[in-house]
Amino acid sequence: GAGVSQSPRYKVAKRGQDVALRCDPISGHVSLFWYQQALGQGPEFLTYFQNEAQLDKSGLPSDRFFAERPEGSVSTLKIQRTQQEDSAVYLCASSRGDREAPLHFGNGTRLTVT
């Protein structure tokens, strides 16, 4: 497709459940980013991939968060044993990969942990 596609659009999980969020970036974009956006806040960086290599995961809040991009295209963000504080919108963005390339965001997955 022409844009970044994320699924599911909404996810409700009970505390303790595992969830998997999918991102399909713009074709040919080598860089892929995951951000977490809490209500009323700006996006917070979670992790970054260049092709299949995860080059920066400094923003992942705990070891319950795991991301992968095995073939350098689709990426999955997995959250294990979800907690209420994980409730947020998870945004995926892709770019050409150079420093000045803008990020193109998907519509996000709104995760609610009950």
Next chain:
Amino acid sequence: QKEVEQNSGPLSVPEGAIASLNCTYSDRGSQSFFWYRQYSGKSPELIMFIYSNGDKEDGRFTAQLNKASQYVSLLIRDSQPSDSATYLCAVGGLSNTGKLIFGQGTTLQVKP
């Protein structure tokens, strides 16, 4: 101190007025600066980017960058009610990754 700071607002301006949105950043090594617009419930969309000191104009939008003062701003001329949204300032650093740090956003309300 946050890396990128914005006044959360709301900033309220009448239709047709100039809206001025401001952002400061802490990393002197920052090289690229972006303004994103985010409507409620939607994802951020790029409005403008600026890399060099000075002004950059695109239609009704002007981005201003002052690296010495670590300050970037966005001016919206002839504001329209459809401009009502949250405006996110984002800053990129020296790394070649394209990773951006975002401010918390300023909510703009344009009243008819």
